[in-house]
Amino acid sequence: MSRGNAVIVHEDAEVLAEAVAARLINRLADAQAHRGEASVVLTGGRIAAKVYGYVLTSRIKGIVDWSKVDFWWGDERFLPSGDAERNETQAREAFLDALPVDPERVHPMAAADVVGTPEEAAAVYNAELDAVARGAGVPPFDLVLLGIGEDGHVASLFPGNPALAASGDPAVGVHDSPKPPPERVSLTLPAINGAESVWIVASGSGKSQAVAEALSGPDLPAGRVRAQAQTRWLLDADAAAELKHLEF
Numbered sequence: 001m002s003r004g005n006a007v008i009v010h011e012d013a014e015v016l017a018e019a020v021a022a023r024l025i026n027r028l029a030d031a032q033a034h035r036g037e038a039s040v041v042l043t044g045g046r047i048a049a050k051v052y053g054y055v056l057t058s059r060i061k062g063i064v065d066w067s068k069v070d071f072w073w074g075d076e077r078f079l080p081s082g083d084a085e086r087n088e089t090q091a092r093e094a095f096l097d098a099l100p101v102d103p104e105r106v107h108p109m110a111a112a113d114v115v116g117t118p119e120e121a122a123a124v125y126n127a128e129l130d131a132v133a134r135g136a137g138v139p140p141f142d143l144v145l146l147g148i149g150e151d152g153h154v155a156s157l158f159p160g161n162p163a164l165a166a167s168g169d170p171a172v173g174v175h176d177s178p179k180p181p182p183e184r185v186s187l188t189l190p191a192i193n194g195a196e197s198v199w200i201v202a203s204g205s206g207k208s209q210a211v212a213e214a215l216s217g218p219d220l221p222a223g224r225v226r227a228q229a230q231t232r233w234l235l236d237a238d239a240a241a242e243l244k245h246l247e248f
Helices: 013-035 046-057 087-094 118-132 189-193 205-216
Strands: 005-010 038-042 069-073 075-077 143-146 171-174 184-187 197-202 230-236
Touching: 005 013, 013 038, 013 046, 013 143, 013 197, 013 230, 046 087, 046 197, 069 087, 075 087, 118 171, 118 184, 197 205, 205 230
Parallel strands: 005 230, 038 069, 038 143, 143 197, 197 230
Antiparallel strands: 075 184, 171 184
8 A cells, every 4th residue: 555645625623623533533433343453643723622622522432432443642741741732631521531541541741749750751662552452562552543733733743853863762851942841741653653543733824834845855754654554534625724835
């Protein structure tokens, strides 16, 4: 299967979020049909919260056995447990707490009140990933969800930040983030690209330039994302506004 980009544009943010939610449910159901379980890496942000809300209200959410889904995170802000700015908090409030998930299959990154540094949090996550993968380092990710920043970052891999070049262990501590808070934890680019599918979801005109640049080449972190089977860009019309001159 081609590892190129597929670009799908929806008319506005609400249609985008509802469509991504339906695609997500079907992707997890397909994975369970294939191997009896599924694994998804969650992201944060406004559009992600909308997606999770639509998952929760979807009439087809019952086609997934939520107790057999592993939930991971692509990155996390190094803040105390329950902080409203943590991606974990957002996802739990948006849909996880209302779904019949197995708590043992929900894998948040360690918070700042649990460990002392982003590196310690990354080490704990690496150990958990390896344990679930039974010593293989990283378990199979059926799907990684990503947003894209106006600077073209994905997860907490920012342009010019040393974390962008990290390899080896799948999770890394991040310092000096240009967006607050400065300390974070992130999956590395090789870990993200090891997934079967990666979907980059973007909404709003503020993302349009970064989307166009990332789809034009590898200069931005988002332009270096290449899943094993499917890399899909799911956009609303505003985020896709600069793509008219590109062909896919």
